[in-house]
Amino acid sequence: MSAAQTGARVLVVEDEGKLAQLLTDYLQAAGYQTEVLLDPEAIQAAVEAGRVDAILLDLMLPGTSGLEICKAIRKRSQVPILMVTAKVDEVDRLVGLELGADDYICKPFSPREVVARVRAVLRRTQPGRTDELELDANRFSLRYKGREVSLTTIEFALVQALADRPGHILSRDRLMTRMYSDHRIVSDRTIDSHVKKLRQKLAEVWDDVEFIHSVYGAGYRLEVAEICAMPTAAPDAT
Incomplete structure (x- = not known):
């Protein structure tokens, strides 16, 4: 419920x-x-x-x-x-x-x-949450509500880093450290590009669920939010 x-x-x-x-x-x-x-x-x-x-x-x-x-x-x-x-x-x-x-x-x-x-x-x-995300490190896959999607090693490292602290904001620098164990130098745009591609991949399987949320100027966080359908449309708030 x-x-x-x-x-x-x-x-x-x-x-x-x-x-x-x-x-x-x-x-x-x-x-x-x-x-x-x-x-x-x-x-x-x-x-x-x-x-x-x-x-x-x-x-x-x-x-x-x-x-x-x-x-x-x-x-x-x-x-x-x-x-x-x-x-x-x-x-x-x-x-x-x-x-x-x-x-x-x-x-x-x-x-x-x-x-x-x-x-x-x-x-x-709130207590009593169900339908948690499941990550399989052996198969590099993400499972949710009985459906599964395969991830690349970089995509899995990104999700795993966020999943270790669900609901918390991780900066791009922190994500870089977790995603690249060889400490290679990558730009913020590289992280953003991986997030964008991962979102697109997840949306192909779960088009009514958002997993990775942007926090402007701060970074990203992982939490499941079902995209609600409202009865009437309204302009964006200003």
Whole structure:
């Protein structure tokens, strides 16, 4: 049973009314319960009362900072937090992650992507997950939901490096070290090229699942996110 099917509760902390409504509509269509709050005290009260399973937290809020709210929440709770922001500066992004954010979503984004990210974080943090990835080092293969795909040695090394720390971001430098034991010098674009080809190979087998996620300016992470089909289309958030 997926997180959405259990009626997981997602708190939306977003001061742009239209965007908050857009996110709410998509989350509810995916089966989640939602609540929109802006007051820091009300947010803390909701978390402490156990009314929240995940938080979509805008970084730029009137009168306060999403980073400060994240910091305050982390003093009392490990509820999953997904930062949402128009800021694309790497320092701000990494500061958010260091304060305990579980993911970082930059505007503009697709509402479908946000729902997929929420689902992935909840799958990772809630008990009772099924359909885990299986890696076979003898056959250089990846298996998921009864289907299997063969990988090259480099592709397997890439997946294995990410799978060793599921849900965590690995920089390109760290991936290079894991993928090339002879310590050859390769560029960031080489890593990006391998990721692109691997994604294409996986998409041929699982066209409704995303395995490898990009974190802009930081690197890549591995977690399974089923691509949800929404009943109506909507423009990307801005």
